[in-house]
Amino acid sequence: MDDVHQRDKSPIIVWFRKDLRTDDNRALASAVETGRPVIPLYIREDNSETGPLGEAQAWWLHHSLTALSAQIETCGSRLILLSGEAETVLRQIIKDTGASAVFWNRRYDPAGIKVDTKLKEVLSKDGLETASFAGALMHEPSRVKTKTGGPYRVYTPFWRAIEAGGEPPEPVDAPEKLPAPKTFPRSEKLNDWGLLPKLEWAADFSRRWEPGEASAREKLEDFTDGTIDGYRESRERTWEAGTSRLSPHLAMGEISPARIWHATRGLSKADSADVITFRKELVWREFAYHLLFHNPDMPTESLNRKYDKLGWTNGDDDFDRWKTGMTGFPIVDAGMRELWRFGTMHNRVRMIVGSFLVKDLLIDWRRGERWFRDTLVDADPASNAMNWQWVAGCGADASPFFRVFNPITQGEKFDTDGLYVREHVPELADMPSDWIHHPFEAPSAVLAKAGVTLGETYPKPIVDHAKARDRALAAYRNIKDAA
Template identity: 45%
Template sequence: MTTAAHIVWFRQDLRLSDNPALAAAGDAPVLPVFVLDDAAAGRWATGGAARWWLHHSLDALGRALAERGAPLILLRGDTTTLLPELAARSGAAAVQAGQLPEPWARRQADAVAAALARDGRALHLHRSTTLRDPKELRAGSGNPYSVFAPFARKLLAGGDPAPPIPAPARLHGAPSPISSLPLAALDLLPRPPVPDWAAEFGTVWTPGEAGAQERLHRFVGTGLGHYAQRRNDPAIEGSSGLSPHLRWGEVSPRQVWHAAVAAMGGDRTRAEPFLREVIWREFSGYLLWHRPEMPEHALRPSFERFPFAPDATLLAAWQRGRTGYPIVDAGLHQLWRVGWMHNRVRLIAASLLVKHLLQPWQDGAAWFWDTLVDADLGNNSASWQWIAGAGTDAAPYFRVFNPATQARKFDPEGTYVRRWVPELRKLPTAFIHAPWEAPEPALRAAGVRLGDTYPRPIVDHATGRARALAALRTLRLPPAEAEAP
């Protein structure tokens, strides 16, 4: 008797190894499928930079699946119609897929499950993008965690995750009754008359499972042992660079976890400075699962009333990296050029936007959503709420970073700024992070004309800080939360 096929619905798990949905199909014939459904995602449809990544990741996944005997089917449109139709026409027994925390993705999965059930079929969801099921971890009160530290302790106390599942050597591909679209039909890349803003992305990134594994092995082999010392230096490759690979599931968090622990000789405590970053990603997705309003609304209700002063001109200057603060402008230039920004610089740039400039954190999050190759709804939202003081476990709003001070601390020689703000390259190190402090002869010698070749600060730090604290006081928070002692 012929075994009925299983549809493997790839979502944000674009890999063959450690893919529980693929493994669940067992020895049955498989129909691998990816559906681009922007309408279901709505305003959270994949942003421009992440679409570039998705194009190349799907290309890599398609080639890997074809080599194993099961070509990838690419579809575009309403998933709740296309998947049940594919199941009915192919006679598939079930659909296997990964579970996602995004509110729209959960609604989509529920609708697909209901449509399949009407035809006597089932959707089986598997934990493929997280270490733990977000429904499992609870505080002692029985409520979901809202603070990172106890969440991290609970997760660590649970021991290492299960070992990753090896990739199948071969797959039994089932014939598809529906023709796959060509990858170009998904329209994921910039095309004329739009300039190719992604031209430099490929010089930095290699999307796909093979690229993810190469970067993981390089990091645990040469970078992990120095991670705690180097992670905050934006001028070097001190971070793992795994975030975009994790965002599209080209590598799983438990693959990352086990590789890090193994590289430290099985001593998890030596790997914990890095593993805690993996857990922060986990916590962000966990918050999104339990607080689906997080991408749009402050998790602390009082911060819904924060008196932001939206200003399109200020926002545009920040987006273009024309704030007059070199470390911030360097970060925004790096973001535009290669689709990524160093995490320490993300914090400094975000702080300037929501505090000095009093712009809504949602506007900064929207810009990152469109320009980051690693744009992840949970991580992006939780991180912006953290810097804006609006999250359940956020940095106090009254901690207003001085961009120049932060830059001198984390980019002491100005190496990062000189790379991404070349018009300041010839400034002496003493003035590279605060060119407005440089004497006129030093500016002339460096070819810098403030207000012309490089902008003056968009706001004075002391003025911006005072205005931010005044805005905070309007919320009438308890003194401990309202202003620095």
């Protein structure tokens, strides 16, 4: 009886991962409900696959942990930061504090699942309480099944199943107070982790982004108060802020998808095309995790394996020019430069630059996926892999390989007056709108007046798009005929 009584007073470790928020955090809320002391913890794990996916997201993590630490302090507690293998770190804290339980919110990436499954087993054998909670997704990937009991491979039936399943659970509010333990364990200093990139390429990130759950909630409020009106069309326009810009906050768990979903439910136009389109984007993210859960090698292996036989050129010089935004195709270059400068890229342009890499340059989609992992603040193991496979035509419910985006007409359609290109490719700022997306076809007088010298102030195209398209389709026919 004394042991039970003592355990009722022992601390609970709440292990934060990519759920860096106090709002709608079911592990945290459930720990607080017990009335026992809570030890908030973030572990910089030895497993690199479970932390930030690249340098851009490491920048975000540094600032996100700063914001979370400040929020937890307002609740009367302290965020503990430690490095190492998760089991070793947790066992040491348990030893130092007498904690008898570890609560966390579930992860759905392969590396995270592997760590958590083993940890739950070994801690439970030691008589410790472990509890995991939902929250990163609105629907558990293991529970959404087709009529035959298998996983989905096509998005539309998946969306219909989610839509028919009713509303996700109501989000839970953040606790006002966190009961502190008598003694906190030691904590490392965030600045010692070296998360901020050593290169100056992240210098402009803070002009575009403010990490933290407070910023996420503010963005959500701004979006639902006005930006969502017209979202179905404005999300495609490169020159205006027509999207929610919540993706990096979602990627680091500073806001839950359920909180976003329920914020749209209360709108007067809850059944409008704009709201439905936005909700479908949230469910597209759920679909990505559904695919990753059932295909754990999705970030490195084509779901349609026949594409592994496609004759990739993998030219290093072409890849470097693509990375640095020096392809000679303005909409592609603008996107890649936006990515480098701000750690993000307009969603429509992501598709354009992805198609250009895979089909115009015949470079393996996995190289693009790895570059995006390192440079996107919203890098996500499921969405990144699924979207690259979608563009490459080798994934589940993917765009057909023979759909090759024309970078000129795509630019003219989605950056009509060239405002996006002018912002990110300033050497073309004075080009007339009629020529800004194909300066290599402009009359010499037009180029001279705009101060553009092809091959000097702005590169000539690295490929002839029409010939590159024919080459890509020929490579596709070869694998199709061989199948």
